[in-house]
Structures are given as structure tokens and as C-alpha cells.
Amino acid sequence: MVYVPVIPGDDAPEGKLVPIEIDGRAIVIYREDGNLFAIDDRCSHAGARLSGGKARNGTIMCPLHGARFNLATGHCLSKVQGFAPVAVHAIRERDGMIEVCLNGGNMGAESN
Amino acid sequence: MDGVANTADGSYWINYGKAEPGSKLIDPPTLDKIVAADGETRDVPFLTPGDLHPEPRLIPYDRYFDPKYVALEVEHIWDKEWQIACREEDLPNIGDRLSYDIVNKSYLVVRTGENQFRAFHNSCPHRARKLCDHKGSGTGIQCGFHGWMFGLDGKLEWVPFEQEFPHVTAKDSSLKEIKVESWGGNVFINPDPNAAPLKEALGPLLSHFEKWPQEERYTAMRVLVKVRCNWKAAQEAFMEGYHVVETHADGMPMFGSVATRIDIWSEGKGYVSRLCTPGMTTDPYVSHKVSPHQGLILYCNAQELPLPPDDRGQTPEDARKYAAQAKRDQLQKLTGRDYSNETVSYMIDMAKYFMFPNHHPWWGEGLPWWYNFKPLGDDPNHSEMEIRILLPIPADGKRPPVPEPIRVDFDEKAADNPALGATGHIIDQDLANMNAVQLGFKAAPPEQAFLTTSVYQEAKIRRFHEIYDAKLGLNL
Ligand code: FES
Numbered sequence: 001m002v003y004v005p006v007i008p009g010d011d012a013p014e015g016k017l018v019p020i021e022i023d024g025r026a027i028v029i030y031r032e033d034g035n036l037f038a039i040d041d042r043c044s045h046a047g048a049r050l051s052g053g054k055a056r057n058g059t060i061m062c063p064l065h066g067a068r069f070n071l072a073t074g075h076c077l078s079k080v081q082g083f084a085p086v087a088v089h090a091i092r093e094r095d096g097m098i099e100v101c102l103n104g105g106n107m108g109a110e111s112n
Numbered sequence: 113m114d115g116v117a118n119t120a121d122g123s124y125w126i127n128y129g130k131a132e133p134g135s136k137l138i139d140p141p142t143l144d145k146i147v148a149a150d151g152e153t154r155d156v157p158f159l160t161p162g163d164l165h166p167e168p169r170l171i172p173y174d175r176y177f178d179p180k181y182v183a184l185e186v187e188h189i190w191d192k193e194w195q196i197a198c199r200e201e202d203l204p205n206i207g208d209r210l211s212y213d214i215v216n217k218s219y220l221v222v223r224t225g226e227n228q229f230r231a232f233h234n235s236c237p238h239r240a241r242k243l244c245d246h247k248g249s250g251t252g253i254q255c256g257f258h259g260w261m262f263g264l265d266g267k268l269e270w271v272p273f274e275q276e277f278p279h280v281t282a283k284d285s286s287l288k289e290i291k292v293e294s295w296g297g298n299v300f301i302n303p304d305p306n307a308a309p310l311k312e313a314l315g316p317l318l319s320h321f322e323k324w325p326q327e328e329r330y331t332a333m334r335v336l337v338k339v340r341c342n343w344k345a346a347q348e349a350f351m352e353g354y355h356v357v358e359t360h361a362d363g364m365p366m367f368g369s370v371a372t373r374i375d376i377w378s379e380g381k382g383y384v385s386r387l388c389t390p391g392m393t394t395d396p397y398v399s400h401k402v403s404p405h406q407g408l409i410l411y412c413n414a415q416e417l418p419l420p421p422d423d424r425g426q427t428p429e430d431a432r433k434y435a436a437q438a439k440r441d442q443l444q445k446l447t448g449r450d451y452s453n454e455t456v457s458y459m460i461d462m463a464k465y466f467m468f469p470n471h472h473p474w475w476g477e478g479l480p481w482w483y484n485f486k487p488l489g490d491d492p493n494h495s496e497m498e499i500r501i502l503l504p505i506p507a508d509g510k511r512p513p514v515p516e517p518i519r520v521d522f523d524e525k526a527a528d529n530p531a532l533g534a535t536g537h538i539i540d541q542d543l544a545n546m547n548a549v550q551l552g553f554k555a556a557p558p559e560q561a562f563l564t565t566s567v568y569q570e571a572k573i574r575r576f577h578e579i580y581d582a583k584l585g586l587n588l
């Protein structure tokens with residue numbers, strides 16, 4: 001479990017979805033009310049980039065068909081459809097840099 | 113001129129094809145810029161931009177064909193929401209009545225005074241016969257089965273062979289009334305006894321139409337079209353301008369569909385939204401092939417306006433100016449009303465409002481239409497689109513009589529009806545997609561069985577489903 005510095009904290013201002021890549025894995029970073037989130041940039045439904053969607057109140061919405069996921073746990077909030085969770089990753093800010101620790105497994109909910 | 117032709121019937125046409133596959137629009141024009149170039153003070157409704165911006169949303173296809181939604185819609189929409197049963201002019205005289213049918217319910221709507229309407233459940237308290245089959249008139253309401261008679265106020269007045277019914281009283285066996293309110297010359301009904309007043313549902317429509325009241329318009333043409341698709345899908349085809357590029361490609365020289373502006377308001381119940389497409393604006397997809405002057409000729413042909421002289425319409429601004437003035441003159445001649453103070457935008461742009469669940473009134477003279485969509489019976493695969501052309505009442509205040517509706521049955525072409533003319537052509541273009549959409553809903557692979565909606569141009573569709581999900585209690 002290693003934290004890798006990815007981008008300067010200033011590049012992830014409040015309310016902006018920031019797509020990055022770590023070891024070829026697409027991740028989207030989001031800062032809201034001072035909290036940082038890192039979630040795979042790939043919708044578990046049909047694979048659309050979540051970074052093109054919208055985030056609000058701790059949730060992210062896929063731009064393609066609109067599935068919603070909890071940013072902290074990765075769980076799909078669209079209950080009726082029951083799409084799989086999206087992997088989430090540990091994230092922190094140190095010395096002005098945002099650092100992400102990739103979640104080895106796939107289940108977002110188990111990583112936090 | 114390349115590609116310009118006079119067709120056999122003498123009308124002018126340009127064969128410029130469609131948008132080229134692969135072409136991209138860079139920095140397309142916006143309605144605001146186009147209207148600003150008219151150099152006028154804007155009409156009031158433009159000054160109130162929408163404040164809602166619907167988010168991405170899961171909109172599964174099953175709601176368009178699964179019968180379980182028909183029942184949910186009756187319970188949560190048709191039994192609860194204000195809906196238009198007719199226009200006031202459909203019932204010109206006191207005692208005129210008609211039957212408004214929605215899914216498997218029916219209501220009798222009757223004019224009971226100069227400005228008063230009432231509505232009742234259209235079912236006889238004796239043994240159920242519908243009291244009004246389609247339409248009728250009279251000083252009372254008499255059932256066609258055993259002759260029970262009710263007043264226009266719904267009160268039971270006479271039971272033939274009365275001694276057979278010692279147990280029947282006017283108190284128990286009068287017609288059950290539902291709420292009625294009018295706005296804009298439209299008679300709205302609401303079966304919910306606890307419904308909030310209509311004005312809450314109307315929201316911004318009240319102020320936006322205040323200076324241009326639809327009460328002062330009359331039905332010049334009425335068309336009822338049966339459509340082989342769900343009512344929601346049918347009306348969604350009229351909630352964006354994005355389909356013009358393909359569906360109405362031959363309209364691109366005169367409709368700037370990519371410049372369509374979308375507004376959605378939270379005012380009232382948040383039921384109202386609008387799209388506005390500039391009229392007499394050449395779509396950038398074809399503007400390199402069609403000059404403003406050519407576009408203007410097409411526009412004038414389509415709108416039956418005098419063709420422009422060679423020196424008019426040389427710039428996009430002048431094409432709009434010419435079209436608007438020609439339209440002012442045309443309407444003034446037709447109605448005796450004065451249009452000199454109306455803006456270019458009011459005269460030619462096409463602003464269509466939407467009010468949940470199914471009403472689409474247009475604002476302005478650009479396309480003075482009126483649509484309503486409803487399910488046809490309880491089959492989720494069938495709907496009915498009602499189209500009216502609403503023209504201003506002549507200055508002398510005399511309302512022309514309402515024409516009989518033109519009916520276009522399943523699989524008929526509207527253009528085959530000579531009374532419909534150019535209107536029929538546009539209707540056919542829109543309806544050509546409908547059944548194919550309905551079939552496509554069922555043909556989709558499960559992972560794609562959701563609407564994909566655009567960020568901006570299709571936002572009104574997402575707004576509809578936000579309200580729909582909330583009403584039906586769907587937690588998606
Ligand atoms: S791909 Fe994300 S909701 Fe369909």
C-alpha cells in the first residue's frame with residue numbers, strides 16, 4: 001500500500017472532476033467541502049468515463065446513462081438497476097501534493 | 113445557381129443535402145447572439161433565463177412499453193395532474209359538452225356559463241353508461257341507456273318510472289364533479305379533489321404569456337394523429353431541436369436548430385420549460401451551401417409570404433428583418449391587428465414551452481402551434497398527438513368557428529390529406545421515427561436500454577423524467 005503523488009493540490013480545486021492516470025489506470029479526483037475522493041474513471045455499467053459527468057453531495061453521475069455512485073464507497077445508488085460498484089482509492093494531500101494509494105482489489109467498499 | 117431548382121409544381125427548392133457525416137460545428141451561433149443582432153429590445157420572456165439544469169439521470173427504456181407504468185401513470189399523473197381537456201372554443205355555447213378520455217378514464221366537460229365550465233366523471237350512476245360518447249349539446253345531461261336526466265350542474269333531476277327507485281336520491285346519485293380551471297383559452301381538468309390551484313403548475317407561463325394571451329387566439333386547424341409509440345417518447349421528439357439536422361434536414365436553410373436555447377424553470381411546481389429555435393436563420397451545417405437570400409426564399413415559400421426582391425436577405429440579419437416584416441404584414445392583413453411593435457424574434461423565432469405532463473404551447477408567431485400528447489387507451493405502445501394552429505382572433509373580436517378535427521390514423525400520411533398542406537409534411541417527418549423508436553426500445557441490449565441524453569439540447573427530457581420519477585415514486 002503505497003501513496004503515489006499525482007498532481008499538485010491546486011490542480012484539484014473544489015468542485016472540479018480531474019481525470020488522471022496511475023500506472024495506466026484511469027482515475028478521477030474530486031474535492032468537495034474539503035474532502036478528497038478518488039474513484040475509477042470508468043462506469044461499471046457500460047464503461048463510460050465518469051470524469052465527463054457531474055458530481056455533487058458525495059455522489060458522481062455518469063454522463064452516458066446517468067447511473068449514480070457514492071464517491072466514498074463506490075456503491076451504485078441507482079438501486080433498481082443494481083450496477084456493480086466502482087473501485088475507489090485512498091487519497092490524501094501532503095506538502096501541497098495530492099497522493100493516491102491504489103486499491104489493489106476491485107471492491108470500493110472494502111478499501112476504506 | 114448550383115443546386116437551385118424550380119420543382120414541377122413551380123415551388124422553389126434547393127437540393128443541398130444533409131449535414132455531411134463527419135462534419136463538426138466549431139463555435140456554433142447562439143440564439144442570444146442572433147437575437148442581439150436584430151438590434152432590438154428583447155421581448156420579456158427572453159429576459160428570464162431558466163434556473164434549473166438537470167443532471168445526468170438513468171432513464172430506462174422499460175417505462176416506454178411495460179404495462180405496469182400505464183397503471184402507475186394513471187395513479188400518479190392522470191388522476192393527479194392538471195391536464196387540458198379541450199379549448200374553450202370547442203364548446204362555444206352553454207350546454208355544449210364533450211368527452212375527454214384518458215387511458216381508461218373519461219370525463220364529461222360542459223360549458224355552463226359564458227366563462228364557466230364544469231367536468232364530471234363520464235359514467236352514469238345508474239348502470240355506468242358513458243353519458244357523453246364524443247360530444248353533444250343540450251340544456252341537461254341525459255343518459256342514453258335508461259334516460260336518467262341530470263342538470264348541467266350534474267344534479268340528478270329525473271328518473272323515469274321513479275317508483276322503481278325509492279332508494280335513489282339526488283344527493284347520492286348526482287354526477288361526481290372534478291376540478292376545472294381555464295388558462296389561455298384552454299380548459300384544464302384535474303380529477304384530484306385535493307389538487308393545488310392550476311396556477312402553481314403554470315408557473316412562469318403566467319407571466320410569459322401575459323402580454324400575448326392565448327385566450328385571444330382561436331383554433332384555425334386541429335389535427336388528431338394516432339401514433340404507434342408511447343406518449344412520452346412521442347412528445348420527447350418535440351422537446352429538442354436536435355432532430356432537425358436529420359429529421360427535418362430540408363428545413364435547415366430556415367431553422368437554426370443548433371442555436372436552440374433551452375430554459376427550465378423552478379418557478380411554481382417546476383413543471384415548465386422552453387426551447388427556442390431561431391426562425392429564418394440558416395443552420396451552420398448548411399450555411400456554406402445556402403445563402404441567406406436562398407434561405408429566405410424557402411422561408412417565404414413555406415410561410416406563404418411574398419418572395420424577397422434580389423437585394424433583400426443578403427445578410428442573415430436582413431433575412432430575419434425581411435421575414436419578420438412580411439409576417440407582420442401577413443398577420444395584419446389577416447386579423448386587422450397591429451404588429452408594428454412586435455420584435456423580429458416574436459414574429460419569426462419558434463419558442464415552444466412545455467408544461468408537465470403533456471402540454472406544449474408555442475409562443476410567438478413563428479410557429480403558432482399547440483400540441484398535446486396522451487396515451488391512447490391503455491396500450492403503452494399507442495398514443496395520440498393533438499396539434500392545433502392557434503391564430504390571433506381578428507381585431508373585430510369575432511371568433512371563427514372551430515373546424516372539425518382532421519384525423520390521421522395509424523400508418524396514414526398527414527401529407528396525403530390536402531387540408532394539411534405543408535403542415536402535413538412536417539408532421540410526417542416527425543412521425544416517421546415514432547414506431548421505429550418504440551421498436552428500438554424493445555430491441556436494445558440490456559446494457560444500452562437507457563436514454564443517452566445530450567448535455568444541453570436534450571436537458572428538457574431529463575427534466576421530464578426527474579418529475580416523472582418523483583411522481584411515480586421510482587427510485588432509480
Ligand atoms: S455507462 Fe455509466 S450509466 Fe451507462
Ligand code: FES
Pocket residue numbers: 236237238239240241255256257258259260
Ligand atoms: S345507465 Fe344511465 S340511465 Fe341507466
Ligand SMILES: [Fe+2]
Pocket residue numbers: 349350355359360542
Ligand atoms: Fe420535429
